[in-house]
Amino acid sequence: MNIGQAAQASGVSAKMIRYYESIGLIPKTVRTEAGYRVYSDHDVHTLRFIRRSRDLGFSVEQIADLVSLWQDRERASKDVKAIALEHVTVLERKIRELQEMASTLTHLATNCHGDARPHCPILEELASDEAGQGDFKPDAKFGLLGKVSAR
Amino acid sequence: MNIGQAAQASGVSAKMIRYYESIGLIPKTVRTEAGYRVYSDHDVHTLRFIRRSRDLGFSVEQIADLVSLWQDRERASKDVKAIALEHVTVLERKIRELQEMASTLTHLATNCHGDARPHCPILEELASDEAGQGDFKPDAKFGLLGKVSAR
DNA sequence: CTTGACCTTCCCATCATTGGAAGGACTAAA
């Protein structure tokens, strides 16, 4: 099976398959004489596992751990559970941060007439000198907005 | 006031102030003879407005619009409200996506013994051939995970 | 033998932010 077919069968784009190979998430495949990558059903199964993990928001690093646990028949289920729960913690923090933003904005928008006049509580809040959200400090890098999931 | 002081006073890092200037979010400042950027209290006020907007998860592009509305005494509050509500919509979608991930994972983790034995429903789910989450497809680029807010 | 669909590698862009290097400017103390 070529990379395109493996992509279709797994739901992981050919681009990403090559990327995952380049970073070592999946092993280098066999190649045809012409240099084409060749995939087995087993490889597709692994790719699907990876896609599922991405859909649940796991990072590539976590996925690497999950894949290796998956392939380890001696694994302890607590190791898997720990990764999952750790991720849940992160997800919940992000959810709370987003909810705080949304509720603040919803509140401000509710108090904004939304007409042709210039008076606007939203701008007033953004421009106010007070602390506003107080100590609200999302985790720096890749904290709240932006990429939440793949695909 | 130098850039470092403006950074402290506004809560926007010196790095980001230079960046915002480079992309045109804020105008180029006056410079001293030696090339140092000089900031006024008014500039700091604008920077604080920007930081607040970032804290609420607005993109730089949206912030540019907000700043220009802020500085426009003829603005219509409905234009501001539209930006805010549009953003709320996006936030709420992300929240739903994250909640879906979290609840799926929590459910799976609940059914996982989390002991030294290898049996693990989490891995089983990730490895299963069924659709699993069905048509769950977060918006591609910067969909759900990752950067949710600045700072 | 040509056409079109596929594959290869390589580089670039995204988004906001941080880090660091190399070098100049300024300030306070010796």
Add this chain to the structure above:
DNA sequence: TTTAGTCCTTCCAATGATGGGAAGGTCAAG
């Protein structure tokens, strides 16, 4: 006045996961 230390400058790179696209090789069908 020299020196140390802190600030400033610009420029380049990395982050994380992904897509876009160019330039060129391969393959199957007509």
